[in-house]
Amino acid sequence: MKTIKNTSYRYYVAALMMMMSVTSCQEFLDINDDPNFAAQASNVQLMPAAQGSYVLALSSMIERASATMVQHYINGRFDNWGFNGSSYDNQWQTIYAGALTDFAVIIDQAEANGELHYAGAAKIQKAYIYSVLVDLFGDVPFSEANGSEINPKVDMGSEIYPQIIALIDEGITDLNGESTVALSSGDLIYGGDVADWIRMANTLKLKMYNQMRLVNSSTASTAIDALLSEGNLISSASENFTFRFTTSNAPEGRHPNFQADWAAGSLENNLSSFMISKMTTSSDPRLRYYFYRQNSGSALLGVNGGEGSTPGDDNVRAIHGIYPVGGAFDDGSFLIHNETLGLQGAGIFPMITYTNRLFIEAEAALMLGTSGDPRALLQAAVNSSFAEVAGFAGVAMDATATSTYMTNVLTAYDASTTDEERLAVIINEKYVAMFGNGIESYNDYRRTGYPTGLNLPVVQNGPYPNKFPIPPVEVTANENIEPTTDLTAKVFWDLN
Template structure:
């Protein structure tokens, strides 16, 4: 269901103020704020949901280029460096924590267990996103600026365990009677779907830990799957839906606004487009939904700066798919109206029907920004279970899960455009694609080759979610990526992100980390990823 996003600002008494000792984490209580009897839990939950989505957006924009889901402009450092997680995302993280705790306090006076449960899930998800990028983060001392003006970081592995327990508490709350929620932007009050999100987040956390505890992860995942209360269908997908509304606030997807209003502001990844277009015996049926070509002007193609330079893997992949190679930071010509841009899925742009119209051409039919943020989809779960089946003692059929993941992805993507298009994918395209992949899978020489196939197909299904692909890449080293031939040094591949500079500079208990530091569940060799 699509929602018009209207940011309902909390009344001034519920806005968390920032202490002076450390820039982001104090969020001290305002002595003049409204008491529990007066505060509206729906307003607070609304703010938590918006903050959570903003956090996902910010992290996604940094991870998609790193994993070649879109073009990486220059070196890795500008994406995972000290300002990669900016003030807004860092502040939003601890605003979610603070507001979740506030809803808990309100729950002592009212029957709002469903508000509490959803707030706990979003708090846990927010913190897991941060842990998976940063490792240790503040938690136990965060949000209490009076007693802990400079909060210390908590051990990431221990915090994972605490958050799993918090998700169990959320499920208990969601199974209780509660006042009605009026501000559910994800499931419109469907509590069963929220329970499935909680269990799926637990599954994802156990899945991430399969390298450090394969038997324990397999057993925990097996329990969740056996109980059956996890995301399995498209109607249960955990996604944030935008609308095409521009008033009273602009509620269109930000990536649509960045590419369809005045011209493209990013390049598509040549490697990703190559995988979709040329890496198999057929073109991926999702290509025209993912990618939109603005121009078929051959003069523009000939003017691509890298043309004729043998130092590039691709430069140009043909058929007017005009992107850039990984790390290419050559000067940008006047090409914002000719380069390839995001298509209809997932950000709400245009389906490529060989239109060759600019993104802002009034004759171009688009979804007008009514896209989604695909946070955790049923197809993703199947790919995770395929990997778990192959690499642990989990009782499942890896090939069957692989096929299910591809099928669900194809169905979701190809049904995203509701208007009739002449070049739309049909069921036989999906069947042919699956036949190619399963034939390759059956012919794989060993489990390593099979794992590469599973992770590659997850990568292709996860377009619009660089976060999960970044996790997969660090956990498995796959999908196999063509090494860059660029003369430019892209720097060290980041195994984690740096802390925000402002927090390090203002909090004496913070010590800046290195991008070579690995998160607790990544125990692969230091040179595992080049």
């Protein structure tokens, strides 16, 4: 997100209020056809509502589940692997009945009225949402979803992916066309910047083709090289596909994990012993940006799945820091968490970033032979992560620490004797850099097997989930969906 174009999360609430007012007068409109009242919310109202809906859904329970699967941190709802999806019932409904329904209306209205830039941005975001759904759940309702069909059928993920890419291309065409109405400040992501949406769309395709590299390496390689040759990709942190939360608590607009771990009376998340060990062992300079110690005695100790926290330790144990949830930077002040510290919840949800793009390029260059030097791309990706974290926090990162860390990363890469060992270095570094978006690391882990050595839960309530179960709310409501009984079954691109 471009900071200068940042628009407040309050637009989301305002949009919902406007839609509620439209709905409340609908019955009146049915009787009295008054042309001075609008029967349907406008696209400028629907866009922020749709964006707020899917960001809240993905950045809360769905991100927590994904992060727990790769032990970025530990959330007790998912840490024993035996979850059935009920914890994200609301998020599933918010995505399908909220965001995707809103985007369907936006596209219909925009195409009818020549508002092509709204249509383009809506199609690209719809594509992003479905890419996440396929990556996490595998086969989901797509072709009949958000239409008149009460029980939409389930489509195969392998069939949805090509249609998503086609939808992205449609969106790019719309954004390059003449629009009767410009995207407005109601666009909470890019503030109406069409060029940024096109760069994001191309980078989303880059990510998806790399995700499919094990399915058809030739197709993936050709498509990735074409995107790199065109060059119209996210190329700086200012172009990141990122949602910025605010400090508002009435209405609530703060990062979900700030609400859970800074503003709440009882902390919901625990630090992960695997992540803490990984970062402390390597003297990672991002450690005090990611995590915050509440007092001098609260060593950075994490837990394994199923262990939970010690009763009564909410004001003692270390918690989420300034990046990305908008807490505080650990400067050694050792203050007990409260909602007035640090950025006060004005965190971010990093969906697709420049750092992510560079790691994707490094993997593709190494494993597919696409253009670029994987070692140089790895170095650029790690440096980009340092810059993004420090830039967001507004706290300079120690230059000696970053230089030493980078030297160690490149030494490990140079010492590798096979491409598989080099891939392990790349994905291990990407794993740390993707903190705040466990969805991406969960995808990488299943596709590559890295990082290795994740700690087993103390008590396992099932096998490791290779995909997420469809939530009970959808199973109950849709007669075409059966309960997910085999979580060892893989999504179509996971041939690892």
